[in-house]
Amino acid sequence: MTGTAADGSPRIEPSTRVLLHGLAVRRDRDEWIVGRMATRTFVALPAAGARAVELLGAGLSVARTAWTLCDETGEEFDVADFVGDLAALGFVARIGDVPVPDGEPPRASLPWLRPRHARFALHPALPVLAGALLAAAVAVLIRRPALLPGYRDLLWSPHGGLVLLTGAAAGWALLLAHELAHLVTARAAGVPGRMRLGTRLQFLVMQTDISGIELAPLRHRLTAYLAGIALDLSVASALVLLLAGTDPGATAHRLLSAALLLALLPLPFQLMVFTRTDLYFVLQDLTGCRDLYGDGLAYARYAVRRAVRSPRPGPAGGTGDPSARLPAHERRAVRLYSVVLAAGTVVCLAFMAAVTLPADVTLLVRAARGLGPGHGLAGSADSAAVLIVLGGVNVLWAVTRWRDHRSRRSAGTA
Incomplete structure (x- = not known):
């Protein structure tokens, strides 16, 4: 039997065994990609983490899994905390005899397509x-x-x-x-x-x-x-x-x-x-980058802060460079990409401000003025088409942007 903690979650003890959902695993350089296809949740783990998943999936208890890992690697691991992390990812179906609540899987487009x-x-x-x-x-x-x-x-x-x-x-x-x-x-x-x-x-x-x-x-x-x-x-x-x-x-x-x-x-x-x-x-x-855009954006922001003022001290007296925690091959790629990201974004937004936005406003104003009985049926139809197509695209962009922004806020992300 498995008890529950004060917050209602299953208590993870040395004798606890867990039942994992169906997980897929693939080696990628020095790490392993482990994920659950049903929820489209994936994580990169070191070799020891992937081995822990294998042992837990084979039915070993938390204590037995920790002992096996220590015997194989010579290092000690907090397998109980690891099980808690797996449960938070939605990888665990049951802890002991207590089922772990499962979220609703994301909807797929064209679900009939096999x-x-x-x-x-x-x-x-x-x-x-x-x-x-x-x-x-x-x-x-x-x-x-x-x-x-x-x-x-x-x-x-x-x-x-x-x-x-x-x-x-x-x-x-x-x-x-x-x-x-x-x-x-x-x-x-x-x-x-x-x-x-x-x-x-x-x-x-x-x-x-x-x-x-x-x-x-x-x-x-x-x-x-x-x-x-x-x-x-x-x-x-x-x-x-x-x-x-x-x-x-x-x-x-x-x-x-x-x-x-x-x-x-x-x-x-x-x-x-x-x-x-x-x-x-x-x-x-x-x-081999896990999040090239996110890491590149973080490094670009850091580089801008460093250029305009002294960087804030990071953990353990570091400089706060967010790329420092990455492996060498990722760090090089992220820093190069951050240059492309910053330059490309500036050019795109400048082009929008100088060309696209003025052109759209001009076309929409002309189309609005071209409506009415004084412009004939053909002229009014052309103006209406411009308002529907061009105006519709801009409205759709604004609605989509707001929807994505609201979704990120509700998820607690930037």
């Missing part, structure tokens, strides 16, 4: 096919460079409202397909995944949470991270091949050119790794 349905997304032949399609498109463009679209190709119709509406519809369709590629690939690896709207600085984005992919093999992880970019390139490549077979003066050619430009436009954004794009997660994985 790993067996999406298995094709991880087939080794798929990247080969995508690469062959891209190579064919590049060969066509080398022979016919005039097929490359310019910004004028977006203006395929004299009716600006129609151009804006169709462009927005096509852009959001491509964005949805991009995120579905992440979701399907992650689901093939057994990761639930969830799609939702989010913000990155001044950008409204759709994002897919594929927490749990950390436990997959490297090829599966990189495939899941790069699936969206691969889809964008495949769509663009297919459009190039279709363009090559159409008459340059035909409406179909103009529409295909506009669609090609819309498919290519998101690709430069992926280089903005300071906004946690797909390439950011590739970079984080390959550098």
